[in-house]
Amino acid sequence: MFTGIIETLGTVEEIKREQDNLHLTISSNITSELKVDQSVAHNGICLTVVALSQNSYTVTAINETIQKTNIGTWQTTDKINLERAMKLGDRLDGHIVQGHVDQTATCIAIHETNGSWLFTFDYDATLNNITIEKGSITVNGVSLTVVNSKKNSFSVAIIPYTFEHTTFQYFKIGSKVNLEFDVIGKYVARLHSLK
Structure with missing residues (x-):
């Protein structure tokens, strides 16, 4: 669950295609606070962190996500909006956002x-x-x-x-x-x- 209040911008560092999936490596100033299995909204797309390095992390988008969003058009150096999932008890400053692009x-x-x-x-x-x-x-x-x-x-x-x-x-x-x-x-x- 998200609020739609953007925390920071990230930069697409690398994009790898594997069969129907896209593996995207993102650098951001919140990377050090992330952990594997955590959900992060990327331009409104809820994606799971699957790997971490010192300054970047990797997420994977499946074909369903690629077909319904603009993620397939992203290129290296593109800037993207980032928001980590809401903590229970936080204020809901935006509105209820699922991270499921329609x-x-x-x-x-x-x-x-x-x-x-x-x-x-x-x-x-x-x-x-x-x-x-x-x-x-x-x-x-x-x-x-x-x-x-x-x-x-x-x-x-x-x-x-x-x-x-x-x-x-x-x-x-x-x-x-x-x-x-x-x-x-x-x-x-x-x-x-x-x-």
């Missing part, structure tokens, strides 16, 4: 708005995921509030702190991102579809 989206607009930024994303609405105005959404692991909710797109307003401390600073028109829709909204949508 689908990807494409950044279609970026507007600087006098001290903040408005990012707009387009996604495939045929997968039956929804946003609601002022609801929660996770973009590359960042817990955000939806504005301009539409059937296949939404926007998020980014404050300077979030821009500077997450991968939003690297987004361009056409950037592919991971989305995790609000878990409560997913249950409501599923119940509605069963009627």
Whole structure:
């Protein structure tokens, strides 16, 4: 379980393909605090630490993860958002995030708005995921509030702190991102579809 509040950025150091799996080696300033078997959200993708070295650690993504996320497009030197799993009893500063990416989206607009930024994303609405105005959404692991909710797109307003401390600073028109829709909204949508 995660909150969508990003702790730090990591750097992709190495990518190895083994059959349908990707083994990614990541360097970060939290590496020394990690242990094997620990879950870490990488751009919103919950991955298990499988190996540790002095300054980096390795995680493995299976084909299911590669197909549903943007992890297959990552390259060495790419920066990624990192968040360790919540501790029981911690404050829930963002919203309930599982680290299970529902689908990807494409950044279609970026507007600087006098001290903040408005990012707009387009996604495939045929997968039956929804946003609601002022609801929660996770973009590359960042817990955000939806504005301009539409059937296949939404926007998020980014404050300077979030821009500077997450991968939003690297987004361009056409950037592919991971989305995790609000878990409560997913249950409501599923119940509605069963009627």
